[in-house]
Amino acid sequence: MNQEENVQGQQPTNGASNGHHAERNGNGQGSNTLTTRQGHPITDNQNVRTVGRRGPTTLENYQFLEKITHFDRERIPERVVHGRGAGAHGYFEAYGTVGDQPIAKYTRAKLFQQKGKQTPVFVRFSSVIHGGHSPETLRDPRGFATKFYTEDGNWDLVGNNLKVFFIRDAMKFPDLVHAFKPDPVTNRQDAERIFDFISNTPEAMHMITFLFSPWGIPANYRQMQGSGVNTYKWVNEDGHGVLVKYHWEPLQGIKNLTQPEAEKIQAKNFNHATQDLFDAIKSGNYPAWELCVQIMEDGEHPELDFDPLDDTKIWPMDQFPFLPVGKMVLNKNPENYFAEVEQAAFGTGVLVDGLDFSDDKMLQGRTFSYSDTQRYRIGTNYLQLPINAPKKQVATNQRDGQMTFRVDHAEGQNPHVNYEPSSMNGLKEAPKRGKDHTPHYDANLVRQKIEKTNDFQQAGERYRQHEPWERDDLISNLVSALAPAQKHIQDKMIELFTKCDPEYGQRVADGLREAAQHQSAATNNELKDEKAVEKAEELSQEARPY
Template structure:
């Protein structure tokens, strides 16, 4: 009895005590049930609505919390040389973070051992509000223009008729998209199946700008380097894991944190002057390209440590929302064509999935000491009113009576000069093959063998004309690359 007495009383959402949670109200012991079963109706109708729409991409993921500690420097220079973002400027400054790792193509209950890019999204809860760094484990992407995003995802998703992921559909699209060769070379190598979330790297993929107090800007790419090392799986190793566990990576991360083995990643940046860089054989804003490390070295910025697990999967994982447009002062957009499209798409997705007031949820809101002051109001599931000042009658700006005011403009805005005709056109320096070829040549022998095996296994299920187009593309990347794929498929490299 004492154990029962210590338990809280079960109630309805209205706070009414529930005296019988075992039977509904019926006419006699056999029924029928009566309509006025308020507790049952509340309970079952909420159960019917427990799931919100799953993400179209990144549906399966896992969340953990931690902190980011700044070095106060970017490489050997004070961080203030490049950016006025407060979270970077002081050595030892700690910023709370929440991170969501994910697969990309599979549904909410799919395997974490699938060959698939991995999402690597970090929410920094800074003094100036939230900053979301939304990236992947691989440094590049399949396409360079956001208008193709629905197409590439449709090709990778299950067939709309058979509902099976079909190599013929995937490589049909890729064979007509030469810029995808670099990503495919990474994806079908062992890097396409990270061993777990703790031992994979992260990358912002897109190019951003850092802006300092003088209004000077540089281009920047962000990278997370795992302090646990980088470890990947072969197809055979992944199949063995998948046969017994669909969520091995989530389990690994959760259990490591529970044991007190807190995983860490060092944040590094690459910096480039903000111009077109005609000396390069690629456009630095092209996210199918890597900035060569020998020319643009990695510069350490700080260390992230994950030290706390979530307490509720739905509230902290399903409802957490990231967006590439969530930036703080000192970090700015570049003209990256993919970044602009992602910035609309991500926030639009969250408003659809979670609702127009998704930013009021604790997992998405800024930290408590950051006061949110807006004139936004209403909408589904609104449960709070943002700060409007002392006079609640004024929910507009400007007002000579009360309300909110704009922040001062004491900082110097970065104003890059842009000119040109408005057009629909590809970038000039595409160079779709050289970096894919370089990646192929830099692989260890066993990685190349695994890459060829994985490509041949999948391309063998494709139409011959698609096989021939893919062999041609791989041959443009590297002669040996194309030859080995052709031999594996039993076709001529010159077909």
């Protein structure tokens, strides 16, 4: 039966006629042609539209906006991703320098300028794919989101425990999450679906080499690294901008789990990381992290074999060293989990003066998506909730909406004036601090991949940097996950692993071959057992008197 016949022969699950799925469009394309929800055929589902191949994305990215806004609303009321979380309050203390340089050389952000200056923070740790009551021992990236309540308003540094990501273009984010989420039919996470996507997404090999090693299961939240993952900018008083990456380094040390270790913990406690964080703070064993940055001049950097705006890549530490800028300490547990942890809302676009966006495609896509999700998940006035509200005066001309309970106004402001400009004692624009950062673009508006992809080199380096026991766990986990997959998916993954490192690919291939032999032997034994039972029944029948 061909695909069209199969579709026509199926009964619609919702009782409505489904015959239109089998129709062909005006271009003679079959029913499997990808379209928007308006029915427009999609010719490029890989790249957002940018000003030049490295320029910023544009607001008229209708295909992307429609795709991501629908994705943002796929779960009610739990987060679409990062559903399981734990949190704590604390403070960030600035060093006043970046390396051996005064930090004002690179950024005018006030929270960094003065040595010893403390800024209140709230941190939410989370797992990404699984739901709100899932075990904290599952293999999954971990979220590491920090809200700084600065004197200039809030700054959210939203990242993960791992320094890279699966994809480099925000257009692919819903597809990635769909592949890792449970099958929409069986409601079970399916490794075949995951590797079907990954085998067609070579840029993910670096992340996969992290995720399926012990780095994919942090032992707890206290001994876990954090990373902003995206590339941001710092801007100084003169308006000069540099690219920057953020990294949290745990002062408690780093600890990860092998798969057997995780399973042993999960058998007794699926809340172990939340419990560990809460108990440590309660006992006065306050966890701390040092915030380090990597700094790079903006530009294409022809000396690098990758694009520095690519989130699947790590900036080499020997060329761009980690420079400490401050320390964070968590010293207070939440008093109400729902009010403080569940309703905490973060967004990559929440930046203060001196911090800015780069042209990182993932960053620009996330910046729209995160805040859009929070307005949908929590409500229009989610920023009036205490956990999300800045610890400074808020005065806007925005009003009302669902669940509003106060008017954001300044002392002495004319309550009749909720617009600007006004000569009747309304709100005024704030004075500028420093020069604007004004990057220049002279390029066509295009849909185009980053040119220097180099998908396999850093993945291979990561494989070789793993300790022997980490490599063993990585291969074991990959073989277990890939063994049930169709052979063409296995073969494609072996090809990609081999491009990363020949030994890497060979070990996965050998493991899959051995797993297939074991499965074949087990099947043969089952058949022999079945035949033995049948023979015994036959003999029993013959021995019975009539």
